[in-house]
Structure formats: structure tokens, C-alpha cells
Amino acid sequence: HLPDPLPYIFINKEFVQCKGKEKVDWQETRTRTVDDGDGASHQESYEVNFDGSKELFKVKIVLSSGRAQVPAGQWVYPFSFQLPEGLPASFKFKDSAWSHGENNKIKAKIEYKFKVLSM
Numbered sequence: 001h002l003p004d005p006l007p008y009i010f011i012n013k014e015f016v017q018c019k020g021k022e023k024v025d026w027q028e029t030r031t032r033t034v035d036d037g038d039g040a041s042h043q044e045s046y047e048v049n050f051d052g053s054k055e056l057f058k059v060k061i062v063l064s065s066g067r068a069q070v071p072a073g074q075w076v077y078p079f080s081f082q083l084p085e086g087l088p089a090s091f092k093f094k095d096s097a098w099s100h101g102e103n104n105k106i107k108a109k110i111e112y113k114f115k116v117l118s119m
Helices: none
Strands: 008-035 041-071 091-095 104-118
Antiparallel strands (some): 008 041, 008 104
């Protein structure tokens, strides 16, 4: 049996945490020569995966501060946030003729997260 929820909580601060993160990954198909052991060899293809990420921004917007007793229920906190200028765009790229005929796939993804947190 779960305990009954509290009719209120005490908080010191409420804020929205805004984060922007850039992620990129790509795959290259490469070819290597494999020795068969009897003086002969053959060509073999293999995949190489690359990835990386970078934090673009991290901002806290204070919605309320100071110790407060907040009753149970749903609350609405209006706020606005302007994304920083110069953020990169998301894209996908696939071309079998790029980079000396190797098959390459590149994918970049931009993530934006917004969380409301209480302390």
C-alpha cells in the first residue's frame, strides 16, 4: 500500500533547465586486402563507425525562488526562451561517390530539452 500523497511540498526554487546538444555519427565502408595464407589474397569490405557530441547551450530560467509551500495539483508557469543564434541545422547525407568511391552515410541531430525542476 502506498502512502497518501502530501497535500503540499516545500520548495526553495523552481526553474526551467534548457539544454541544447549536437550529436553526429557517420559510417564509412572501407576495403582492405586479406592474405589467404597460400600466397593469394582477396579484397574485403568493412564498416567503420564514428560519432561525437557537443553541448551547445545550458541555461536555467528561475520561475520562483525563496522557500514556499506549494499545494498538490497541476501548475502552469509561463516562460519564454530564445534559442541562441548560429545553431547548426540537422541533416542527413548519403553518397556512394563521395571520398574515393567509398560508401558513406552521415547523420547529424540537434536535440533541445526543457525540464522544470524544483529544489
